[in-house]
Amino acid sequence: MARGKVQMKKIENPVHRQVTFCKRRAGLLKKAKELSVLCDADIGILIFSSHGKLFELATKGNMQGLIEKYMKMKPPRVSQADQAIETQTLDAKKEINLLKQEIEILQKGLRYMFGGGAGTMTLDELQVLEKHLEVWIYHVRSAKMDVLFQEIQLLRNSEGILTAANKYLQDKIVEENIGVTNITPMAFDNPYPLTIPDDDIFQI
Numbered sequence: 001m002a003r004g005k006v007q008m009k010k011i012e013n014p015v016h017r018q019v020t021f022c023k024r025r026a027g028l029l030k031k032a033k034e035l036s037v038l039c040d041a042d043i044g045i046l047i048f049s050s051h052g053k054l055f056e057l058a059t060k061g062n063m064q065g066l067i068e069k070y071m072k073m074k075p076p077r078v079s080q081a082d083q084a085i086e087t088q089t090l091d092a093k094k095e096i097n098l099l100k101q102e103i104e105i106l107q108k109g110l111r112y113m114f115g116g117g118a119g120t121m122t123l124d125e126l127q128v129l130e131k132h133l134e135v136w137i138y139h140v141r142s143a144k145m146d147v148l149f150q151e152i153q154l155l156r157n158s159e160g161i162l163t164a165a166n167k168y169l170q171d172k173i174v175e176e177n178i179g180v181t182n183i184t185p186m187a188f189d190n191p192y193p194l195t196i197p198d199d200d201i202f203q204i
Helices: 014-039 063-073 080-113 123-181
Strands: 044-048 054-058
Touching (some): 014 054
Antiparallel strands (some): 044 054
16 A cells, blocks of 8 residues: 655644654655765764754764864855955945055046146146046135135124224214304403494593
8 A cells, every 4th residue: 555645834732743853854865875885975864853852963973073074165144244344444445445555546537637747647647637627626615715715704704893993983073063063152241342443542
């Protein structure tokens, strides 16, 4: 009588599950030993039961020797944090190399422009130099506009101060003129006349 096909799912009955585990574990270990003998292969098997019990097989030597051999053959596993740090380090190195190249090109360009360098510059070097010169010109113009704006602002402040001072002086002048206009003439009550009659002048 043919055996029925076994369904690949967890065996719910714990007794049946334990019996199946023991049978298949023994069959797996037997096949591993046969493979090791027939093919001269190093085989290591680790099995943990549902209760946490360990079963192991090392066909040649011991399990520790197989694990050490495995660790030497396989590159060490890198965590995500280590990968991120390594990526940042590589990016930083690339950026540093690019900056060094640009600095060398700029120094060569300055020597070339001021006649202190020998030889000529390549088209790529000239393009890099042109790009940096455009950036420098932009920054110089921006700084120039900032200085002009500050000077204009200072002039406006000075103009405001002078305008206020001028208005203050004009107001003081107007106040003083009003005070002078309001002065009334003094009246003298003198019983003696200030003029001499004509008859007294010619009297001897």
